[in-house]
Amino acid sequence: MTSDQRFLRAAALTLALAVSAPAAAADALDQAVNAPHRSTEHRARDAWRHPAETLRFFGIRPTMNVVEIWPGKSGWYTEILAPYLVDEGQLTVAVFGDQTDQYRDFMLKANEEFAAKLDANPAVYEAVAVTSLWAPAQTGLAPPGSQDMILTFRNLHNWMRWGQTEDVLAACFEALKPGGILGVTDHRSPEGREIDPEARNGYVDQARAIRLIQAAGFEFVASSEINANPKDTADHPSGVWTLPPTLTLGEEDRKKYLAIGESDRFTLKFIKPGN
DSSP states (O other): OOHHHHHHHHHHHHHHHHHHHHHHHHHHHHHHHTOTTSOHHHHHTHHHHOHHHHHHHHTOOTTOEEEEEOOTTTTTTHHHHHHHHTTTSEEEEEEEOOOOSTTHHHHHHHHHHHHHHHHHOHHHHTTOEEEEEBTTTBOOOSSTTOEEEEEEESOHHHHHHTTOHHHHHHHHHHHEEEEEEEEEEEEEEOTTSOOOTTOTTSOEEHHHHHHHHHHTTOEEEEEEOTTOOTTOOSOOTTGGGGSTTTOTTTTTTHHHHHHHOSOOEEEEEEEOSOO
């Protein structure tokens, strides 16, 4: 083999490895989304939440250290993130921290159900680290500068309602490495609608969300319409919880709200400046 042939062979191998690594990561994500431990009920929501597409948009890789904030009682995204990151990365989940307001019992019960979920399937979840978040008292998501990505799904409106936005975003900024990614989804208020600074109906103005996160020091990278739903008018009697899966009104206009589907959501990607 001539030196030119050896060079071409090495170049071809390098290119093949470069192409196969993202492909392997994509395959691993698809496998996690379609893993048998996910319930039929949770899989049914993929049509609204688009987990694989959302996580790819954020740029997740299986070698990352990732924090998921407030997974709720069911750990819907935890079911996907845990097996995806188990071999080469690390998933840390921040559950509700201690607090004394009117939602305390609800949050404690959610934490208990989430813990029971992890304990019931150690083969999937034994490598998941658990921490607590409740600003301003508990904001140590992870050691400073240790995380490649922080993800939060439909929680920004809660932070706004409870006056925690600034503290939580500061905690995210501190935990991320320079160049680390913050991925945010939430229920989107229609453009031009009067803004409720506390987002009490569950909907958040996208432009305001971007400004709030930029004010914490993050750079805005991109938005995606992956989780958009143009049928959602965001003016429902019980706010976003009128829609599925909550369906707060019960049987009242149930078919109407099922036909709308889950809420219209923005999907935003930010980065912590630096190399």
